[in-house]
């Protein structure tokens with residue numbers, strides 16, 4: 001029998017793709033999103049319209065609204081919650097710290113409180129590679145300490161993992177946390193470098209490379225993340241945490257060179273100094289996810305970026321999505 005899943009952050013990048021994949025395999029999905037204006041609302045509305053067209057309801061509301069969430073739970077007999085709603089982004093936390101406490105801490109608590117009255121419902125939730133913070137040992141393993149978050153976003157994700165553990169311990173709720181590593185792909189987030197760089201290169205505007213470009217990221221294609229997330233939802237474990245990355249860190253300058261090659265245009269690179277809060281390298285050890293979830297990333301950077309660019313160029317040509325997309 002298919003599952004019935006409450007999916008938060010359904011109008012977001014990863015939520016949109018996960019919702020479609022769940023529906024396609026025969027699960028029932030009820031989505032929630034507060035449609036905040038952190039980035040283009042037009043993009044979020046477009047994703048939600050596509051989900052609605054596939055028969056996936058996306059309720060407009062906040063995870064911090066317990067009356068609303070309780071009424072949704074009363075209406076549906078959920079087997080699972082997939083919690084992807086959050087205030088994402090590292091730099092935005094400097095100017096809007098409260099948004100992180102509200103969505104990532106209060107919102108997470110609100111959801112955990114809801115699950116106390118339905119402890120049979122399993123929670124799969126998004127953490128982040130950013131919990132590894134200032135660690136220098138690579139690849140990052142789930143057994144490494146995560147006590148030095150480099151920014152407030154990372155601190156809230158680490159807090160989520162601790163809160164999840166306590167609610168599992170106290171109330172027996174099954175929990176699986178997913179540490180996503182730099183996810184990219186079609187319908188992606190305009191605030192992320194791959195998206196903003198593409199826009200800038202096509203507009204012949206400069207791109208700014210922090211830490212003089214000396215950074216590495218374990219870019220992970222959205223379809224791999226979706227496969228890992230679905231496997232985590234199906235995972236029978238009581239409490240666990242998994243890295244979902246590509247296990248292949250790419251130097252920022254190599255990343256830009258790939259983008260230049262695929263776009264057939266050279267980037268105007270401006271090298272900037274350190275950006276406080278940005279870590280030098282992310283690199284996922286995926287042994288645990290491979291063993292327990294059967295997770296094996298399949299899409300390399302060039303193939304994934306090609307798919308992203310196919311979508312981006314079509315979207316830019318077909319409507320005003322891209323020009324509206326980046327307000328950051």
Ligand SMILES: NC(=O)c1ccc[n+]([C@@H]2O[C@H](COP(=O)([O-])OP(=O)(O)OC[C@H]3O[C@@H](n4cnc5c(N)ncnc54)[C@H](O)[C@@H]3O)[C@@H](O)[C@H]2O)c1
Nearest residue numbers: 009011012013014034036062063085086103126180182183
């Ligand atoms: N994209 C990545 O590279 C990446 C990496 C690590 C972790 N993550 C985590 O994965 C999850 C999904 O990320 P994404 O890239 O899809 O981000 P996203 O911003 O596209 O999606 C998050 C969605 O949650 C919604 N939301 C935010 N606060 C809410 C609230 N209080 N109530 C209801 N809805 C709310 C937003 O409107 C948005 O549509 C997040 O938890 C994020 O922190 C993402």
